[in-house]
Amino acid sequence: MTEWKAKRFWTDVAVRADEGGYRVFLDERTLNTPGKLPLLLPTEAMAEAVAEEWRAQDGHIQPLTMPNTRSANSAIERVAPQHAEVCAMLSAYGETDLLCYRAHGPAELTQRQQDAWDPLLDWATERFAARLVPVAGVLPVDQDPAALGALAAQVSHTEAFPLTALHDLITLTGSLVLGLAIAERHISANEGWRLSRIDEDWQISQWGEDDEATQMAEAKRAQLLHAERFLSLCSEK
Structure with a gap:
């Protein structure tokens, strides 16, 4: 049919x-x-x-x-009625932020992570008084509740339409700090995408590209760029 x-x-x-x-x-x-x-x-x-x-x-x-239409629909039908729940879900990314979990090695990868991610953690400290602590490995670490609270407050003050964009900025990068950095125009979405892909790009440099994974990554990057544009439309006259 x-x-x-x-x-x-x-x-x-x-x-x-x-x-x-x-x-x-x-x-x-x-x-x-x-x-x-x-x-x-x-x-x-x-x-x-x-x-x-x-x-x-x-x-x-x-x-x-029609990505702008779909995002606007989401803001009205899904985000606005569940504003507190969406804020809580996004704020939780700070507890396991991508930028805080570093590889044990090799040295070249750990140096790439340090060079790429430490400046963003420093920025979050200066901008929000929220210092997140990086660790080696994947075991979770308890972050300072005050730092998490400061980041959560920033998210909770975001209205439904920009929060719809912030949702994608955070979930697509896997990082609350990266998402906020793009939203605050501290970095561009393209730069945020690059910074979120340090581990994946390292693997590609060692083992080569997978066509299907590359296509999926490009689709996510396009979504991230749309979220950046939608966020700007929330304040443009």
Whole structure:
């Protein structure tokens, strides 16, 4: 059986200011989330980015070609109603932050990790008064509760739309510190991706690339770049 796909039914796409934000109109119909909630967007820039995705649809609607729409839907339907739970889940990454777990060897790898990751831990100390301690090996270490609390406070103060982006910045890199560094524009998403891949790139240098793994990594990198862009749309005018 052929899967049913929604077809384009509109001619014009427009952005209009509404109370508390901006709405996208397909002809005279307001765009809603899949769950029929109002798709009220925080900035005109984000509304225009969503509108452009709908303008680009030709024939059948292709949700995978509309990342801004999908992120906005998630912010409204999934993140906003569970804000505290999402914040707690993301804050927990600080307890086992990627940047804190170093290899026992070889020396070249441990030096790469130190050179790449120590400056980010130093930045977190200066920016948030949150010093996380690196260890060798994979056994968990108890981090300073005050440091974890300071990082958690930063996450908890993030509103639903930017929190949706921060979710991807943290989960795709495996690091609360890296995610916050990208969100704070201390580093770019591309640099954050490189820093998160120190171990994987080392393995590739030793054993060569795996085509499937490379494709998966590239897809995740694209998601990370989208999250960075979506975050910027949360504050652009």
